[in-house]
Amino acid sequence: MKSRDFAPLASWAVSTMLIVAAAGCQQTDDEYKPPPPPKVTVARPVVQTVTRFIEENGETEAVERAEVRARVRGFLETIEFTPAQTVQEGDVLYRIERAEYEAAVAAADAALGAADAAIAVAEAADRNAAVEVKRSELEFERQKALFEKDATTRSDFERATANRDAALAAKNASEANLTAARADRDKAQAQLDQAKLDLSYTEVVAPISGQITRTLVKKGNLVESGTHLATIVAPDPIYANFSISDRDALQIQSSRLNEDGELRDDEVELTDIPVYLRRESDSEFRFTGNLDYFDQEGVDQATGTLGLRAIFGNAKHLLLPGLFVRVRLPVGKITDAILIPEKAIIRDQTGKYVLIVDGEDNVERSLIQTGPQYGEMVVVEEGVDPSDRVILEGLQRARPGSPVTPTEITLSPVDMPSAETEPASDAASDDSGAPSGGADASAAAASNSDAS
Incomplete structure (x- = not known):
């Protein structure tokens, strides 16, 4: 009987010991372990010589434009063209009663x-x-x-x-x-x-060659001497007018001179400086021309700007007169420029900064001064060395002073536009839609604004 009485007690004791042991094991597994350092993607800056550009807004203008006007009074008997037709100088456009x-x-x-x-x-x-x-x-x-x-x-x-x-x-x-x-x-x-x-004036002829607009006066109507009948526009080549500040004008002038104040041997004539253009709908500067004229009266004192004009080939008529466009022209080179992707730059109330991984894989914050932007790449004038590992991805997980696990990639150099261009009237001037002179998407949006 006693042996049966002690059996439940022994069973309870064994169960208690097992529960205590299990509780001890569970306490060991729940002990706090720090998380591993976050993973980030880093890259060293690209170091290369880049071209500094001035970028401004401009407006296109037809090289030749002439209004077709009646020179005698009378009734229009015939209209000898269709709207948008290409006409040659001297072609009969209208006939007035004779x-x-x-x-x-x-x-x-x-x-x-x-x-x-x-x-x-x-x-x-x-x-x-x-x-x-x-x-x-x-x-x-x-x-x-x-x-x-x-x-x-x-x-x-x-x-x-x-x-x-x-x-x-x-x-x-x-x-x-x-x-x-x-x-x-x-x-x-x-x-x-x-x-x-x-x-002879009863035959109204084309004053220039080009494309003619719709007629403004219908057949059978009376016209007076001087009545505006239509307009002819020569679309190829085409001008782009724009203005630059007096400071930029001086920068262009100084960039073309050597230390002795003379024109450098490798400099082209001022009117041969390449100019790149893109329309509002373009993502890249797909048209290449050259500087054609600058205001001979100099800087406008009222606005502090200098008027410039570039000329572009337009054989396929992709550029229309009166378009608002964006133009840029080179004003010198930056030797051994340090470039990083724009996405690596963080902005707050103190300014612009990047996160850098040091030799011990700890994150450091570095304030920077930026220069021109070339597509997705930005020139860093201060704050980044060529050997620095700049964080590109994982910025949200990186904290200054904390360790990270970096994965390094290599950045590709920026494709710069060619320093030379063919004459705008030549077939080599690109208006077909392909990037001209190497100005692809990575270098198309070069800006001379300094946000430092």
């Missing part, structure tokens, strides 16, 4: 014939006057000789003198009449020329 001007030509031609007849009459009269002068002078000389010998009367001598003077006066009058007749003939000729010119 009847009135043909009649004017006929009248002027008749007036010219009458003037020619009047000249013939005046010439005959002048010849008769000359004969009369000769006859009267002979009679005067004869009467004079007789009068000196008292062989004639004074009245006959005076009559001969008067006849001679009258003949001379008549000769002068005939010469004047002949001069007037010839002047009338010249006037009639001028009127005929004007009538023929007006008749």
Whole structure:
């Protein structure tokens, strides 16, 4: 009986010991262990020579643009083109009714014939006057000789003198009449020329070659001299007008000079400086041209800017006149520039900074000064050394002073646009949509703004 009484007690004791042992094991497994350092992706900066650009807003303008205007009054009989048609200089665009001007030509031609007849009459009269002068002078000389010998009367001598003077006066009058007749003939000729010119103006021709707009006046309507009928625009090549600050203008000037203040040997002419352009819808600077003109009056004192103009090939008509565009032009080089991805830069109230992993894989914070941006890469002017490992990914998990587990990658250099360009009128000027001069997406958005 006792053995049966102690059995439950022994079973309870064994169970208690097992529970205590299990509790001890559970306490050991729940002991706090610090998490491993967070993983981050790092890279060393790209060190390369880059081109510094000035980037400004601009507006495109047709190189040639001419308004087609009527030069005589009349009703439009025909329109000889279709809207957007390519026309050549001298092509007939409109025909104005000719009847009135043909009649004017006929009248002027008749007036010219009458003037020619009047000249013939005046010439005959002048010849008769000359004969009369000769006859009267002979009679005067004869009467004079007789009068000196008292062989004639004074009245006959005076009559001969008067006849001679009258003949001379008549000769002068005939010469004047002949001069007037010839002047009338010249006037009639001028009127005929004007009538023929007006008749030729009934055919309105293209003043330049290019593409013509829709007609502003329909067939059958009356037009006056000077009425605007249409406009012709030559789309290739095309200008882009823009302005730069006086400070940027001085920077361009100084970048082209050597230490002696003379033009560097490797510098091209000012008008051969390449200019890159992109439209509002473009993600890259796909058009390449060259600087064409700068304002000869210098810096505008009211705005402190210098006006510039670039020219671009536009064989495929991808650039329209009047577009607002973004242009950039090189103003020098930055040797051994330090570039990091823009996504590595953090901004707060103190400014811009990056997180760097030191030699012991601890995170450090470094304030930076930035320069131009090239696509996704930014020039760092201060705060980063070429040997620094900059955190690119995992920024949210990295804390200054804390360790991390870095994985290092290698960044690719920035593709810079070519330093040279072909003339804008040449077929080599790219307007096909492909990046020109190496200006691909990674370098397309270069900005000269310094956010330091």
